[in-house]
Amino acid sequence: MNLYKLTLIPLFSALTAAGSFIRIPIAPVPITLQNFFVIMCGILLGPRAGAVSQIIYLLIGLIGLPVFSGGGGLSYIMKPSFGYLLGFVCASAVSGYIMKGRPFTAVNIFIASAVGMLTIYLVGTPYLAGYFYYIMDKPDAIGIAIKTGMLLFIPGDLLKCLVLGLILPKIGQLGAIRKG
Numbered sequence: 636m637n638l639y640k641l642t643l644i645p646l647f648s649a650l651t652a653a654g655s656f657i658r659i660p661i662a663p664v665p666i667t668l669q670n671f672f673v674i675m676c677g678i679l680l681g682p683r684a685g686a687v688s689q690i691i692y693l694l695i696g697l698i699g700l701p702v703f704s705g706g707g708g709l710s711y712i713m714k715p716s717f718g719y720l721l722g723f724v725c726a727s728a729v730s731g732y733i734m735k736g737r738p739f740t741a742v743n744i745f746i747a748s749a750v751g752m753l754t755i756y757l758v759g760t761p762y763l764a765g766y767f768y769y770i771m772d773k774p775d776a777i778g779i780a781i782k783t784g785m786l787l788f789i790p791g792d793l794l795k796c797l798v799l800g801l802i803l804p805k806i807g808q809l810g811a812i813r814k815g
Contacts, residue, residue, distance in 0.1 A: 640684045647676035647688040648695065651723065652702035663715040663763065664784050665704045671795045673723045674751040677731035678744060678803055685727035693720060713770075718762020719784075722755035729754045739807030745800035752792045756785045 654668035677685035696707040703711055703720065711717055730751030737743045763784040768776035 640680055643680055644684055644688045645691065647672060647680065647685070648692040651676070651689065651692045652695070655702060655704040658704050660704075661787070662783075663766070664719060664759070664788075665716070666788065666791060667704050668795075669704070669723070670719075670726070670752060670755055670792065671799065673727050673755070674730045674748045674795070674799060675803065677727035677729065677751060678734050678747055678799070679806065680727075680731065681735060682728040682731035685731040686724050689724040689727045693724065696720070715763050715766040715770075715784075716759070718765075719755055719759030721762070722758030725758055726751040726754040739804050741800040741804055744803045745796050748796035748799045749793070752796060756788075760784045 650672040651669050654670075654672045657668040659666040673685075673689060676688050679685075680688065692702065696702045696711060697709055699708045701707040703714075704716070705711070705714060711720075730747045733747040733750055734743060737747075760780050764776045764780035766776075767773040767779050773779055
């Protein structure tokens with residue numbers, strides 16, 4: 636990693652934190668702009684630097700700084716939405732890996748974004764189901780988690796993927812981020 640990426644890693648950690656404050660508070664998982672920045676981070680910085688950025692974000696929140704949508708601290712591990720935060724690390728890496736060596740086109744970026752969003756769901760939804768099953772004692776935990784932690788978010792997340800597909804090729808034309 637060069638100095639340019641080392642500068643952008645904490646910037647994307649901060650953007651992810653800022654995205655947590657742009658939210659629509661619905662239970663049990665709020666709608667935020669975090670995943671937009673998570674996916675952007677992976678696509679622009681690549682899989683390794685993107686994942687490092689999200690690990691830093693998680694560590695900052697877990698040590699107690701209120702960078703998550705509902706605060707911060709180790710107790711956040713028990714929140715129903717924590718699995719989605721874990722998914723941020725994976726999603727950033729996956730979306731960055733998909734774009735590695737591929738042309739920076741709207742279609743490629745949309746696909747990488749959509750798979751990144753799916754990755755967040757694949758990590759966060761089972762965590763949410765575990766919360767409903769073990770903490771809330773709901774026998775239909777998987778169904779509830781899919782409805783409230785995935786299906787509700789798909790339209791907005793597809794819109795975010797579309798926006799990323801439209802704006803990131805322009806940023807990619809600058810070339811400095813991807814080559815640096």
